[in-house]
Structure formats: C-alpha cells, structure tokens
Amino acid sequence: MKSPLSSDRGRGLFVTVDGPSGAGKTTIVRHLAQMLLAQGEHVHLTAEPSSGPVGKLALELTETVTGRALACLYAADRYHHVEHEIMPLLEAGHTVISDRYIASGLVVQRFDGVDPMFLWHLNEEAKRPDLTVILEADPEVIASRLAERGPHNRFQHTAGSSHAEVEFYRHAAETLYSTGFGVFKVDCSSRLPEQIAAIIHNQLIELPTRSEVVS
C-alpha cells in the first residue's frame, strides 16, 4: 500500500538532511519521522555512513584515513547505500529520510584539504533527493551545543571548526542549487527541533508531484 505523500508519485519521497555538526540533524530527522509516521506515512530513517559494509568500513577508518581516500570511501558507501537500501524502499513507496547525504560528502573532507571540485565529481552521479535540506546555524551556537554534547569525530576537535563548517555548507548548498537540486535551507540557531521539523514537513507537503512537474 502506498502512503499519502507517495500516492501521486509512483514511488516514495527521498529527503536528506545535512548541516554542520551540532546543528541538530539527528534530533530533527527523528522528529520529522515521527510527524510523518503520525500521518500514516511508511517512513524509513537512515543515515550516512550507512549500516552497510562500506559504511561500517568508512566509519571505522575515519580517524585514521584522511583526504581523498576517505572521500572515496564515503562516496562508495553512498552509491552502495542508494542501490541496496534507499532505492528498494523508495520503489516500495516508503518515504526515506537520510541523516547526512551528498552535502556532507561535499563538506566533511574539506577539513582534510580535499578540493571541492574533486568532491563534487565523486558525488555527482548519486541519486538526487526530492528535497535536500541544509540546516544552517550561528557557528557560536553550534559550537556551544557541541561542547555540551561532546565531539563525535576528529573534525569537531579543531578550534573554529564550526565557523569553517558553516561556510563549507553554504558553498555546498550553492553548488547543489546551481546544479538543479531542490535545496531547502532552515536556520536552526534559535528554533526548537520540533519547530524545525514542522517547517520541513510543510515544505514536503508543498513539493510538486511528478505529474505537476511534467505538465
């Protein structure tokens, strides 16, 4: 049975949420999934690195492998994730929400000095989401959230990393928008997670269905 958001599309909706560390990706995707479930959607919440074999390897090697090699591992995980997890669920009519996707691939390895064009070319063939959400926030706000929660990875240990990351995401959002991605930016500095999820939810309801796009 197809769920309400996918019924006119022939397949499920693919939504991705990216943004600087501490912006609230994981918190917000959980709220969004709850909202969609409550309206009767079939929702699949996933994340990158994925739980597949390449994702496990990428996560295991993140502290020791750097630069282009790590970027290639994350891109490989993305293509595997799409083929083996995301596409089958979209075809079955599920709404798939991914905590991190291409935008993270354009950003995180920049901390190791990888050229943004190299990152773009690695990622440009990956399946395009129906909506690419980019969380934005004041770097000072997210730095204090991170300090309170504690860092998840080596990129978050650098002083000033939140300022750099906010800039990298701004650039990634421009790259994606200029190549035709449906990009939706939301400021998360002073809103509650449930308010942010509700804003994204409204945007999903507004998305054109396939028949509206082609006519």
Ligand SMILES: Nc1ncnc2c1ncn2[C@@H]1O[C@H](COP(=O)(O)OP(=O)(O)OP(=O)(O)O)[C@@H](O)[C@H]1O
């Ligand atoms: N809108 C918000 N307002 C206040 N605090 C928030 C908000 N969103 C998330 N937080 C808090 O900030 C911290 C970071 O949130 P979360 O782990 O969801 O961020 P993230 O973007 O997924 O981070 P990372 O990239 O490091 O995994 C958590 O302690 C969370 O409770």
Ligand SMILES: Cc1cn([C@H]2C[C@H](O)[C@@H](COP(=O)(O)O)O2)c(=O)[nH]c1=O
């Ligand atoms: C998609 C992606 C992820 N990473 C790294 C960054 C972190 O170490 C983990 C994600 O964990 P978090 O709890 O969501 O912060 O994966 C990366 O380096 N490159 C990527 O493209």
